[in-house]
Amino acid sequence: MPVTRGFVRRRPEGPEGRLPPGQYDTGSGWPVLTAEATPRVVPEAWKITVDGLVERPTTWTWDEVHQLPRSTYRGDIHCVTTWSKFGVAFAGVSVDVLLEAAAPRSDAAFVMAHSSTGYTTNLPLSDVTGGKAWVVWDYDGKPLAREHGGPVRLLVPHLYFWKSAKWISRLELMSHDQPGFWERNGYHDRGDPWLEQRYQGD
Ligand SMILES: Nc1nc2c(c(=O)[nH]1)N[C@H]1C(S)=C(S)[C@@H](COP(=O)(O)O)O[C@H]1N2
Ligand SMILES: [Mo]
Secondary structure (H helix, E strand, O other), X not given: OOOOOOOOOOOOOOHHHHOOOOOEEOOOOOOOOOOOOOOOOOHHHOEEEEEEOEOOOEEEEHHHHHOOOOEEEEEEEEOOOOEEEEEEEEEEEEHHHHHHHHOEXXXXXXXXXXXXXXOEEEEEHHHOOXXXXXXXXXXXXXXXXXXXXXXXXXXOOXXXXXXXXXXXXXXXXXXXXXXXXXXXXXEOOOOOHHHOOOEOOO
């Protein structure tokens, strides 16, 4: 059957097509959402460790992560509190690079991201591999602000933003899923904004 031009369904090209269900465009603003007190982490004292079910538990300092291949994300972010922000630009290193060095064991299937503050969030390994997650220290060409997780945060932009742990200090590889801070407090285990996985049971 011939398809009539003009009746072909496609995602709108304007910002509407970029907005997951139930979200609004926050425009130029960038709300701060922090459960704990904002820590003062100096770059010289910051470190990140990848451990748990890996062959080579590895720790990088600030200088050491800067020697890794730089990688950028330009795109959108979506918070479960219903704001989305379009066209943000972060730079840092792909989580793939860190995992390649640490060599996850074959039984590793989940990751717990830990902040130095004690905040945690859990992710399937498949959500932080394949170019989908970054450890970032640069926002719009400038050092990431402290209230937004500076000096270094996790960035997992295809999931709701609570998965992007600020003040990231550790990625712990696990064989079984364990809930992190918000996941223990009613948030969805995975948090896909396009499936509107906000709360447990969604
Ligand atoms: N350590 C830590 N990371 C965190 C949070 C937090 O409270 N503590 N909040 C999460 C939530 S709910 C969101 S929406 C984003 C907010 O990041 P922003 O403050 O940079 O917008 O960080 C996520 N990462
Ligand atoms: Mo959030």
